[in-house]
Amino acid sequence: MPATPQPYALIFDMDGTIIDNTAFQAKAFQLLFRDLGLTTNARKLLNRLNGMPATNILKTVFAHPVPDKQLKEYAAQREFLYRVLYWDKRRETAGLTAFLQAARAAGFKIALGTGSAADTIGYIIDHLDLRRYFDVVVGKDDVDRGKPHADTYVATSRQLGIPPERCLVFEDAIMGEQAAYKAGMRCITLTTTLKAADFQAPLAVIKDFTELTPDKVVELLEQHPATPKPSKELAKRQYMQL
Numbered sequence: 664m665p666a667t668p669q670p671y672a673l674i675f676d677m678d679g680t681i682i683d684n685t686a687f688q689a690k691a692f693q694l695l696f697r698d699l700g701l702t703t704n705a706r707k708l709l710n711r712l713n714g715m716p717a718t719n720i721l722k723t724v725f726a727h728p729v730p731d732k733q734l735k736e737y738a739a740q741r742e743f744l745y746r747v748l749y750w751d752k753r754r755e756t757a758g759l760t761a762f763l764q765a766a767r768a769a770g771f772k773i774a775l776g777t778g779s780a781a782d783t784i785g786y787i788i789d790h791l792d793l794r795r796y797f798d799v800v801v802g803k804d805d806v807d808r809g810k811p812h813a814d815t816y817v818a819t820s821r822q823l824g825i826p827p828e829r830c831l832v833f834e835d836a837i838m839g840e841q842a843a844y845k846a847g848m849r850c851i852t853l854t855t856t857l858k859a860a861d862f863q864a865p866l867a868v869i870k871d872f873t874e875l876t877p878d879k880v881v882e883l884l885e886q887h888p889a890t891p892k893p894s895k896e897l898a899k900r901q902y903m904q905l
Contacts, residue, residue: 670770671884672825674816674848675797676714677777679835682787683756683871684749685709685856691745695737696724713856714836716778716809717741746786755791756855758872763796769877774799776819776832778809799823811838813845820846831884837861844893849884851875864891
């Protein structure tokens with residue numbers, strides 16, 4: 664008798680995926696840049712680098728090396744600005760809770776894999792009462808390297824006990840999509856931050872979670888069993904703009 668296959672796992676990025684907050688993140692960065700006398704366009708910066716830890720993003724805007732301690736202080740300042748701006752605006756992406764409930768009922772494992780620290784994760788998922796839907800939560804504090812490295816999604820897969828080929832990542836950022844492919848996973852992307860044409864090879868591109876059902880997800884996974892290889896050209900193009 665053939666063995667029953669393991670369930671599929673759904674792994675969700677946080678910023679720009681389960682919440683549509685990129686505009687507020689960009690505004691916080693822009694206010695920080697103004698305070699530091701920098702002219703960098705924060706929205707264009709996030710279009711390229713969203714998904715990376717804030718200290719790594721900040722490292723790219725200075726013409727000279729900045730000590731890690733100083734970068735962490737800048738990141739903390741940006742985080743404070745972001746929370747003030749976003750405090751009364753915290754909302755889940757349309758259709759998220761209904762989709763999570765349906766996915767759990769359909770037997771999917773569900774996880775959160777984000778570059779945010781534990782307190783920032785709590786600021787979102789506990790306020791929105793979403794933690795109960797996640798079997799595993801992996802954040803910045805749980806891995807050595809953030810996106811676009813595969814560490815976040817590899818750690819999430821291990822904690823779930825589900826192999827990468829049965830994991831599907833939801834992302835809004837190029838760096839996150841590349842991290843998924845490096846981890847050996849497939850991906851569905853959201854257009855909260857970027858246009859559909861900006862992504863490499865997602866199974867689908869959605870505006871929000873009202874456009875998906877668990878049955879549709881299984882259909883997409885079975886129609887496209889191969890995991891795309893990370894795009895060296897896309898990565899090169901991203902880093903050349905730093």
